[in-house]
Amino acid sequence: MNPFCEIAVEEAVRLKEKKLVSEVVAVSCGPQQCQETIRTALAMGADRGLHVEVPAKEYESLSPFQVSKILAALAKKEGINLLLLGKQAIDDDCNQTGQMTAAFLDWPQGTFASQVTLDGDWLKVEREVDGGLETVRLKLPAVVTADLRLNEPRYATLPNIMKAKKKKIEVVKPSDLGVELTPRVKIVSVEDPPQRQAGVKVETVEDLVAKLKESGRI
Secondary structure (H helix, E strand, O other), X not given: OOHHHHHHHHHHHHHHHOOOOOOOEEEEEEOOXXXXXXXXXXXXXXXXXXXXXXXXXXXXXXXXHHHHHHHHHHXXXXXXOEEEEEOOOOOOOOOOHHHHHHHHHOOOEEEEEEEEEEEOOEEEEEEEEOOEEEEEEEEOOEEEEEOHHHOXXXXXXHHHHHXXXXXXXXXXXXXXXXXXXXXXXXXXXOOOOOOOOOOOOOOOHHHHHHHHHHOOOO
């Protein structure tokens, strides 16, 4: 599981343990292997899973735009009032899904959350910004994205891993939600960074200056 999403799952489970939410539903989009990730969330304490099945070939071009449309459609279908996501994936680092999901739903959003406090129909989110910490108050329903310091996720115990195998995972297709997966972004190329040349050790300052002159640096 993406580390930031794991933090989001942990926060959802903690809210349920405090009896502030009634149910935790874990969602993942992708091929069959995604169910392993959902099982991890179920072992952590989620009640049930939703697998939005996307074939491997289409999954390669799946972008935050399509994922956010899927999440927004599921939020409406399930009648939920709080969406907790990781702030970003650690492979593409897009940091877009939470924000676009909130836009599709027209819900308030609290991004980069380092503390979440639920009080009735209101949510107080302490978020990390460049200048320090900012606190926002959101009216539910809302979207929150988890930052690194929101919590430390628990390890799933063996009994909970066994229980997770019996929990329900519902499988739906994007078409069932009215979401079209036609890609809007085309990857033109992916290139490795230039390989660094080996360094050279010098014995004296004079040698260093000579080497710099030789390479045209001075």
